[in-house]
Structure formats: C-alpha cells, structure tokens
Amino acid sequence: MNPIVTISGGGIIGNYISSRLSKNNIESIVIEKSTEEAENKNYIRTLTLNSFSKKLIDDLGIQIPLAKIKKINVFDGEGTGKINFSSSEVGEDNLSYVAFFDELQHELNKKAYQRIIHGVQIKDISEDSNTNSLNVLLSDQEIVNTKFVAGCDGRKSKVAEISSFKEITGNYHQTAITFTAKCSLKEVNLAYQIFSEKGIFAIMPLPANNTDSTHTIVWSVNDKRLVNSDINNYVHKNIAFFEKQLFTKIEISSDILSFKLFNHHVKEYMTGSIVLIGDAAHSIHPLAGQGINLGFADADAFCEEIIKGYEKSNNINQKLVLKRYEIRRKNMNLLMLKSMDFFVNLFRSENLYIKLLRNFGLSSVNKNQFLKRFFINHASGKNKI
C-alpha cells in the first residue's frame, strides 16, 4: 500500500479528510482501531454544527436530518444576567444546526468505507530518507509506505504518543451529562443555556424526523456535586430547577450518558511529515458546542494545503505543507480554548462579587450590538474559527 496520506482514526474528522482528499484524487487510507461500525446507534449524543461545518458536509453530498437553531437565550439561573443571540442580528437564516453524532458518523463511514481498515492501529512510524516518505507499521504487521501520517485518533492519540508530541492538559473537574427529553419550549428553533450552581445546562431542538424525543440536553456539572450522588440520581433530583427556569416539564426520554471533561492542546501540530488534527490536537469544554467545528476547520485547512501542494507538483515539501496548516490553525484553536476556559471558570465561581460581575457582564454585552455580532459571527462560523 502506498497512499499519499495515512489517517489514524476513522471518527468524523478522519473520515471527512479521507473523503475530501478522494474527491480531489488524492489517495488515503484510514486505520481505525475499532472493528466494523456498531449497528446499535443510540441517538442520544448530538453535535452542534456551525454554518461552515455544515457547508463542508454539504459539499461532500452528505444529507442528514438537522435541527435549526435561530435563537439562543443565555442566562444566569441564580441572577439577573442574560444575553440573547438571534440569527437575524447578523442577517443569517440560522445560528447553528443540531445533528445526531451517530448519524453524521454513519454517513461519513459510508463515504470513506472503501478506504477504512478496521481492527488495526499504528504501532510504529519510521522515516525512509531515500524516498522522502514514511514507513508505517500496523498492528497486523503490514507496512504502509506513505507521504503523510495524519493523527485523527482523538484525545488519546496513538500518533501523538508514538511521535512524542508534547501536550498541555487540564482537568475541568466537571462531568458532561447528556440525554434527550420531551418538553414544550416557547419556540421550535430556540435553544437555551442556563448557568447555575447546579451546572451549565444547554437544551436544544433535535432533528425533526425523530418523533420520539424533541430536545437534547448537555449539562456540565462540577464533580464535587456528584461525590455523594450517582449521575442518574443527580439528574432526577435537580431537573426541577431547570423546569422552573424554563416554565416547562422536562420528560427524560433516553438513557443518560456521561463523560468526564478534560482539555488538552499539543504544543506543536506537526513534526516532519506527521500531523495532528481535530481532537487529537485539542479538546475543549462542550459549553459552546465548538469541538467538532474546530476539528472541521482544521480538516479543511489541512485538505486545502495538501490539495494546493499537489496541484503545483507531485514532489511536494511535506514539512512546508504541514507548517502552513499549523500556522493557520494553532493560534485560532488556542484562542477558542482559552476563551472557553475563561467562561468555565467565571461561571464555576460561587464568589458573590464574581456572580454580580458576570450578571452585569452578560446584560451589558446583551446591550452592545457590536460585541453581540462579534460573538455570533464567530460561534456560527460566519467568521472562520
């Protein structure tokens, strides 16, 4: 096998990259450690796509049911601070789109199917200086000769480990809880985010063809609140607080999933002809639903640089191509990570003065059209993140 790009990880980002490169006649293979895709999709976990990510999947011809978000109301559940975002404020039809994770993963699996090798992983990568390429040893002892290795294998990336990428990690000491629920909110395309001592609670509409459940909830809770309570109990005991805030009954309609929340960011995105993309390079708090959007923006920049490089010559300078990708993405991602951490810390604080300040801050930004447009344009993907 001599693909130009060997991708470790057939998640959303790895499969997207393989499909986009294939559309541009650049050969790739995807090494995915899990065996064939599980058939029992649970339709619980969701992703919020911004308009730029949506365009990327549209361009691949992927059609999946999406729920549109036109307005987001954000407020402090224990104070008076609030801020409302609306797509009409920036002249857009929608702010973002909610998709089922399984649905997008499944469609991208179908697109990349012929190029995915399941049940194996990369064991070693060595340089072949004679041919200016890499030899990749797989766990089934097969050797792949390739020009680039792209680590798209998530937060605990094997490629990062093998190639000794250095990372900065942090623990939010929070757990993200997610489930679907039936409830009747005031408007169909409206999402809410409530900051409170009981956690950061986001409720968003679900794609319309799912008749069973109408909303998805992503709720991040400080771990110290979960010490004496199991997650199911915590949800059932505290959901009434948010029902009161939203003036609606929230009827849980799925299993309750939970994930420990960490952040990480690698110091460099590339070494030689090896590169990290998506969650392999960075992971972020789900507070603003930007994880997958950063990954798509990375994937787009990586594909653009490779495609541009091969348009000019077959003999490209791999390091230069990857350096361009790194320059385009690293600072942008770092800025988003730091901003998210700032919000998480601001809303975690139970200090009275900080509470007053954040209530004042939210309401002030709400009155400032310039700042509001800035936030909306970045979060919705109108301005590239």
Ligand SMILES: Cc1cc2nc3c(=O)[nH]c(=O)nc-3n(C[C@H](O)[C@H](O)[C@H](O)COP(=O)(O)OP(=O)(O)OC[C@H]3O[C@@H](n4cnc5c(N)ncnc54)[C@H](O)[C@@H]3O)c2cc1C
């Ligand atoms: C509760 C929760 C809610 C979230 N909500 C949102 C949201 O609303 N919006 C949003 O944008 N983001 C959200 N995210 C983040 C988002 O899910 C991730 O950013 C995204 O899935 C990253 O995609 P990826 O393809 O880079 O990595 P992953 O999804 O981690 O995929 C990695 C792939 O690599 C494979 N793999 C792992 N190790 C190896 C190996 N050694 N060899 C080969 N293959 C390997 C895995 O099996 C997997 O297929 C959320 C995350 C959580 C935890």
